[in-house]
Amino acid sequence: MKRKPIFLKPYFKEMIWGGNRLRTVFGYDIPSEETGECWAISARSEGESIVTGGVYAGQKLGSLWKNHPELFGYPDSDEKEFPLLTKIIDAKEDLSVQVHPDDTYAQTQENGSLGKTECWYILDCDKDATIVIGHNAKDKEELRRMVEEGRWSELIREIPIHPGDFFQIDPGTVHAIKKGTLVLETQENSDITYRFYDYDRVRDGKKRQLHVEKSLAVAKAPYEPVVREPWVEGNVTRYVYCEHYGVMKVDVTGAMPQMLLQDKAFMNASVVSGSGLIDGLRIQAGDHFIVPFQYGVMALEGDMSVVFSYPTRRYASEGKNYARMHA
Numbered sequence: 001m002k003r004k005p006i007f008l009k010p011y012f013k014e015m016i017w018g019g020n021r022l023r024t025v026f027g028y029d030i031p032s033e034e035t036g037e038c039w040a041i042s043a044r045s046e047g048e049s050i051v052t053g054g055v056y057a058g059q060k061l062g063s064l065w066k067n068h069p070e071l072f073g074y075p076d077s078d079e080k081e082f083p084l085l086t087k088i089i090d091a092k093e094d095l096s097v098q099v100h101p102d103d104t105y106a107q108t109q110e111n112g113s114l115g116k117t118e119c120w121y122i123l124d125c126d127k128d129a130t131i132v133i134g135h136n137a138k139d140k141e142e143l144r145r146m147v148e149e150g151r152w153s154e155l156i157r158e159i160p161i162h163p164g165d166f167f168q169i170d171p172g173t174v175h176a177i178k179k180g181t182l183v184l185e186t187q188e189n190s191d192i193t194y195r196f197y198d199y200d201r202v203r204d205g206k207k208r209q210l211h212v213e214k215s216l217a218v219a220k221a222p223y224e225p226v227v228r229e230p231w232v233e234g235n236v237t238r239y240v241y242c243e244h245y246g247v248m249k250v251d252v253t254g255a256m257p258q259m260l261l262q263d264k265a266f267m268n269a270s271v272v273s274g275s276g277l278i279d280g281l282r283i284q285a286g287d288h289f290i291v292p293f294q295y296g297v298m299a300l301e302g303d304m305s306v307v308f309s310y311p312t313r314r315y316a317s318e319g320k321n322y323a324r325m326h327a
């Protein structure tokens with residue numbers, strides 16, 4: 001019997017910089033007018049997605065990962081944790097300037113955690129919106145000096161953004177999402193963030209904790225911009241393929257269904273606009289689901305855009321070996 005897409009109910013997180021667009025744009029039932037993050041496809045225990053229908057209804061993604069490795073094409077002994085995390089971020093205010101460690105640093109300094117490589121697909125933003133990506137210090141020494149002297153406006157590299165832009169944030173890249181931005185974020189399953197600078201904001205008489213020394217330890221200097229042109233093939237736009245994940249968008253329009261082969265271990269999918277069908281099942285903006293291992297070809301119909309991400313550490317062919325082993 002053909003496997004079915006696994007639909008998930010997100011978890012919502014309030015943040016001092018959050019807003020209400022997760023409700024106004026996607027219709028989610030959010031906890032407050034300061035909701036910053038929708039953890040859409042998450043196996044993290046502090047905010048886990050729950051399966052909404054089918055034979056696995058009610059199960060948390062983390063237990064599904066543990067108990068049903070056959071759905072994900074991963075040998076159970078191999079990868080301890082679900083490798084990816086998909087979020088939607090509503091930044092009503094600026095997020096802190098931050099930096100993430102890579103896997104090697106996080107392994108030793110953060111209790112064996114994964115590091116954090118992340119990427120952003122800009123769903124929507126204000127006309128004059130910007131993001132911070134990189135800095136202007138020529139080396140580590142200058143970076144430290146500028147931080148100590150508080151010369152942040154000189155230091156940070158801020159660039160204008162537009163809906164549909166895509167950014168890969170490698171570990172060691174100083175970055176911040178700025179106000180007026182709605183982002184779909186795909187990342188390694190990690191929550192290790194070093195807060196470098198928080199604009200001296202005070203909330204309830206307190207500033208949020210900074211991690212300046214760790215930030216200086218992992219921040220790369222000088223910053224070298226990486227230009228990645230998306231690779232467009234028909235209705236499929238491939239944005240990135242790195243050692244942790246690949247991300248692509250499929251735009252579906254018109255009468256003909258768009259066929260897409262699920263040839264990865266598994267695929268995470270987020271409908272980012274419009275509505276339509278996947279193999280006859282209705283889907284709409286704000287829906288998130290997993291297309292399981294060996295799903296085969298899916299037919300997407302309607303008028304919608306769907307962003308897919310998949311882990312790259314284990315390829316479909318290795319997944320097939322796994323299936324053979326467990327046949």
Ligand code: ZN
Nearest residue numbers: 098100118175
């Ligand atoms: Zn980040």
